[in-house]
Every structure is written in C-alpha cells, then in structure tokens.
Amino acid sequence: MSNVRVRFAPSPTGFVHIGSLRTALYNFLFARHNDGKYILRIEDTDRTRFVDGAIENLIASMEWAGIKHDEGVFVEDGEVVQKGDFGPYIQSERLDIYKKYIDELIEKGYAYYCFCSRERIDKVREEQKAQGKIPKYDGYCRSIDIEEARERIANGEEYVVRLKLPANKNIEFNDLVRGKVTINTNDMDDQVLMKSDGFPTYHFAVVVDDHLMEISHIVRGEEWLPSTPKHVFMFEVFGWDTPTYVHLPTVLNKDKKKLSKRQGDVSVTDFKDKGYLPEALNNYLALVGWSPESNEEIFNMEELIKEFSFDRVSKTGGVFDKDKLDWVNGQYIRETSLDDLTQLTIPYLKNAGYIDDKDVENRYDWIKTMVSTVKENLSYIAEITKKVDIYFNHEISSGDEEVINILQGKQVPTLLDVFREELEEIDEIDEEFAKSVIKKIQKKTKIKGKNLFMPIRAMLTGQLHGPEMVNIIWVLGKQNILKRIEYVENSILNKNIDKEK
Structure with missing residues (x-):
C-alpha cells in the first residue's frame, strides 16, 4: 500500500492510558507494515484540560514503549521540538490556519455564527429530554443573516461557530473494522466547530489537520464513531478526499466495562514503574482486539509488523486481562539475560532496602545469584522484592501451619545441630560449601529424602518449595543461616511463636 500516512493525536491531559498506547501501537504497526509514515500530533485545543509536562510525559512513555514516530513532536535535550514538512504539529500553534x-x-454556507447562551442551550436540551427526543441544538441561530451576525460580533457579543448540516441526508463511509456505516443528519447535531475563546473544537481541527497533513488512514477509538459522519461531511463540502477510517474496539476490563483508573493500573507509567518490559506490554496489547492468523501468542516487534492488518481486528471490545499480561511478561523475563535482569532489579532491591550501592559494587555476583533463584517465578520486575524476601526475613508466620509442622519434626533438632557445626568450621559460605553441606549433614545424621530436605528448606526460607537449595545457602550466607537456626530453635521447637505474625 503506497503513501500510507497515519497519526496518533493525543491530548496533553495527563497520563497516557493503556488504551491510547494500543491505538498508537496499531498506527505504528500499520505504518511500518506498509512502509508508510507514522506522525505524532498534539491536540491541545481544549485549554481547560491542558496539563503542564503532559507532552513530555507522553513522548517519554512512547519512547519507553519503543513506538517511535517519523515526524511531529519530539523532546530533545528537555525541549519540545517539531520535525517534518507538515507542521506545526501542535494545534494551539495552528489557530491562523483554522481561522482561514x-x-x-x-x-x-456550511457553517454559521451562534449567539445562544449556555443557559438557553441547557434549557432546550432539558425540554427535549422531557419529550423523549434526542437532545441537540435546535438551530435557533441558523437563519441569522451573515451581515447581522458580523455586526453583532463587532458589537462584542460572544459567539461560537456551528456546522450547518443539511436535513435528512444519509452520510456514508467505509470503516476497515466496521464495514459500511450510514448515519442520517436528522440524528446528528449542528456541532460547534469554533469555540468562543477562538480555539477550534476537535471536530473541526481534526478534519483540517488530517487533510493538510495528508493523512491516509484515521485510526482511533470507537468512541469517535458517532462523530465521524460530521467529519466526512466537512471533507466533502471542502472538496477534499476523505481518508480511510478505522475505529478500534474499546479496551475493557474483566467485567467487560471500559478500563478505568478505578480498577487499578491503567496508565503506561503504572506498568513501567512496576517493571513490565515494553516488548511484553506491546506484545500483549497487540492481542487485545487483534488476532494473528496463527495461534502464536509471543511476537517481537518485527513479527508484529509483518503479521499485523486491520482485517483481523475485532468489532467487539478487547478484554485487558492482567493475569495474561503477567504470563506474557514472564515469558519475556525468562528470555532476558541474567545480567540484564539483574540490572533491571537493582533499583527495586535498593528501594526496598535489601541492597545498597556498596553491595552493587562489591557483591554483584551475590545479587545476580539471588536474582537467578527467583527468575523463573517473576511476572514483573517489581515483584522481585516479594520473591527475595525469603533471604531477608528469618521469621516464620504462625499461619504457615504446614511449615511449622515440618519444623516440629523429631529429627529437626539433630539437623539444626549438625548444620550449625558445619557452619562453625568455616569463615564464610562459598560455592563449594553450599554444594556439599547437605550431603555432609545427611552423612552425619543418616537422615534422608524429605525428612532431610523439607525441614532444611523450611528453616532457610519459611517455605516448602522454591529455588535450588545450593543457591539459597550461598545467597543467605553464614550469619543469616545461624540466625535462622536460632530462631527455629527458640520460636518453633519451643513453640514460642508470636501469634500476631
């Protein structure tokens, strides 16, 4: 497909919603698949919702996700800059263009000045609702002569500009996801195109910008579908070619309702901060509303670009399942090199107080081994602090009855005594000691199998399952293990368990 130009055009109103990231991703994949251009435009004409720093946050989120645009708005050396032949790419800098x-x-004759007050419009709509009608503007100012309107403006009257739709006209367009869509103008409103503050509404600015920036495909959320006929009408009356429309299904939560912050994490920053890998997030998001021809679930970006098309985008909302995202992210974590994964976990381990800069400098191999013991069970990087807690907390909850029963076995005092003896013969645990100590304990005590391994694991970690014992012993070190032996002897073998734990 030649001359494909798509745009992602968010408003700088705060955080980047995960649904917006998916819209950007689909635009990006379609552009790359067709050797086209992907543009980032900022739609900031609603000045009441503008948030300082939102543009920078938006671009940082997209860069982190690896969804890189070819032209539009960028941040370089902390400054917002614009690159491309179709700028400005920030709508508030295009007011003269919209005025023209x-x-x-x-x-x-396709637009008119409207002088109605907010109070009058609200009253009309309330009356329409009471009569069971669709609430919309009643066209009160449609017939005002243009010269009279200009005189009233010159006299200082406040006004907006509205679209002048014809009566009873079917407006049709083809959507690559929805197919043919037809809406009659009798079911539509005379949309405000220019507000009283001199800024255009989305509905006007988007048409002008998409034409002037030569956008070939408009890919956006389905919430804009009811407004599209107004946009198509304006393309027609200006005499411009209408772009191809693609309205994407809404991203839903498990209850099949629109994903919102009330249900938890919904912003790209939320997932970044928890240590989700951008490659995994993109992989999973691509599948929320789109299905590949194969049954594969793991795709790198190159594979997504090759496979992606709007033919396989669903008409119905895609469910964002965090459990499935965790599974996908876990697959990517497992494929990450241990060195890279360790580097990713260090900020979380430092923030939790488990390690400091000296540990990073002098005990990097120890940190790496610790990470290796839990790598297979991580769903996201921030989870590392929960998984390695076994190395930093020697107390055992009184609620872990199975663990406590194992540690109250009659052979446990003997195991602990022998383990202590072995530890007292060394200065510090090394890899050789970690590999051999269990066999030495077995040889001295004649205790085998579960009766040997389960109590030792329970004493070391407070759990009955987990990482390899060799790594646990090496990571814990001599002093930590001695503390755990003492804790079990005093608090569990003597049954002095803190009931509040």
Whole structure:
C-alpha cells in the first residue's frame, strides 16, 4: 500500500492510558507494515484540560514503549521540538490556519455564527429530554443573516461557530473494522466547530489537520464513531478526499466495562514503574482486539509488523486481562539475560532496602545469584522484592501451619545441630560449601529424602518449595543461616511463636 500516512493525536491531559498506547501501537504497526509514515500530533485545543509536562510525559512513555514516530513532536535535550514538512504539529500553534478554513466554511454556507447562551442551550436540551427526543441544538441561530451576525460580533457579543448540516441526508463511509456505516443528519447535531475563546473544537481541527497533513488512514477509538459522519461531511463540502477510517474496539476490563483508573493500573507509567518490559506490554496489547492468523501468542516487534492488518481486528471490545499480561511478561523475563535482569532489579532491591550501592559494587555476583533463584517465578520486575524476601526475613508466620509442622519434626533438632557445626568450621559460605553441606549433614545424621530436605528448606526460607537449595545457602550466607537456626530453635521447637505474625 503506497503513501500510507497515519497519526496518533493525543491530548496533553495527563497520563497516557493503556488504551491510547494500543491505538498508537496499531498506527505504528500499520505504518511500518506498509512502509508508510507514522506522525505524532498534539491536540491541545481544549485549554481547560491542558496539563503542564503532559507532552513530555507522553513522548517519554512512547519512547519507553519503543513506538517511535517519523515526524511531529519530539523532546530533545528537555525541549519540545517539531520535525517534518507538515507542521506545526501542535494545534494551539495552528489557530491562523483554522481561522482561514472556518471563514471558508461560513462563506460556503456550511457553517454559521451562534449567539445562544449556555443557559438557553441547557434549557432546550432539558425540554427535549422531557419529550423523549434526542437532545441537540435546535438551530435557533441558523437563519441569522451573515451581515447581522458580523455586526453583532463587532458589537462584542460572544459567539461560537456551528456546522450547518443539511436535513435528512444519509452520510456514508467505509470503516476497515466496521464495514459500511450510514448515519442520517436528522440524528446528528449542528456541532460547534469554533469555540468562543477562538480555539477550534476537535471536530473541526481534526478534519483540517488530517487533510493538510495528508493523512491516509484515521485510526482511533470507537468512541469517535458517532462523530465521524460530521467529519466526512466537512471533507466533502471542502472538496477534499476523505481518508480511510478505522475505529478500534474499546479496551475493557474483566467485567467487560471500559478500563478505568478505578480498577487499578491503567496508565503506561503504572506498568513501567512496576517493571513490565515494553516488548511484553506491546506484545500483549497487540492481542487485545487483534488476532494473528496463527495461534502464536509471543511476537517481537518485527513479527508484529509483518503479521499485523486491520482485517483481523475485532468489532467487539478487547478484554485487558492482567493475569495474561503477567504470563506474557514472564515469558519475556525468562528470555532476558541474567545480567540484564539483574540490572533491571537493582533499583527495586535498593528501594526496598535489601541492597545498597556498596553491595552493587562489591557483591554483584551475590545479587545476580539471588536474582537467578527467583527468575523463573517473576511476572514483573517489581515483584522481585516479594520473591527475595525469603533471604531477608528469618521469621516464620504462625499461619504457615504446614511449615511449622515440618519444623516440629523429631529429627529437626539433630539437623539444626549438625548444620550449625558445619557452619562453625568455616569463615564464610562459598560455592563449594553450599554444594556439599547437605550431603555432609545427611552423612552425619543418616537422615534422608524429605525428612532431610523439607525441614532444611523450611528453616532457610519459611517455605516448602522454591529455588535450588545450593543457591539459597550461598545467597543467605553464614550469619543469616545461624540466625535462622536460632530462631527455629527458640520460636518453633519451643513453640514460642508470636501469634500476631
């Protein structure tokens, strides 16, 4: 497909929603699949919702995710810059452009000045609701002569500019996901195109920008579907080619409702902060609403670009299942090299107080071994602090009855005595000691199998299952193991368990 140009056009109103990331991803995949261009445009005409720093946060989130645009708005050396032949790419810098085209629309008779107050409009709509009608503007100002309107404006009256839709006209367009869509103008409103503050509404600016930036495909959420006929109408009356529309299904939660912050993490930053890998997040998000021809679930970016098409995007909402995301992310963690994974975990381990800069400098191999023992069970990087807690907390909860029963076995005092004897013969645990000590304990005590391994694991970790014992022993070190032996002897063998734990 030649001359494909798509755009992701968010508003700088705060955090980047995970649904917005998926819209950006689909735009990016489609552009790359077709050797096209992917543009980032900032739609900031709603000044009441503008948030300082939101543009920088938005671009940082996209860069972290690896969804890189070809032209539009960038951040370089902390400054917002624009690159490309179709700028400005920030709508608030395009007001003169919108003024030119709104005047043209008025001259052609497809838009008009409206002087109705907010109170009047609210009253009309309340009356319409009471009569069971669709609430919309009643066209009160449609017939005002243009010269009269301009005189009223000159006298300082506040006004907006509205779209002048024809009566009872079917507007049709083809959507690559929805197919043919037809809506009658009788079911539509005379949309405000230019607000009283001189800024265009989304509905006007998006049409002008998409035409002037030569956008070939408009890929956006299905919430814009009811507004699209107004946009198609404006393309037609301006005499411009209408782009191809693609309205994506909504990202839903498990209850099949729109994903919102009330249900937990929904922003890209939330997932970044918890240590989800961007490759995994993209992989999973691509599958929330799109299905590949194969039954594969793990795709790198190159594979997604090769496979992606709108033919296989669902009409129904895609469910964002965090458990499935955790599974996908876990697959990527397992494929990450131990050195890279260790580097990713260090900030979380430092923040939890488990390690410090000296440990990173002098005990890196120890940290790496510790990470290796839990790597297979990580769903996201921040989870490392829970998984390695076994190395930093020697107390055992009174609620772990199975663990306590194992540690109260009649052979346990003997095992602990012999383990202590072995530890007292060395200065510090090395790899050789970690590999041999269990066999030495077995040889001295004649205790085998579960009766040997289960109590030792329970004493060391407070758990009955987990990483290899050799790594646990080496990571814990001599002093920690001695503390655990003493704790079990005093608090469990003597049954002095803190009931509040």
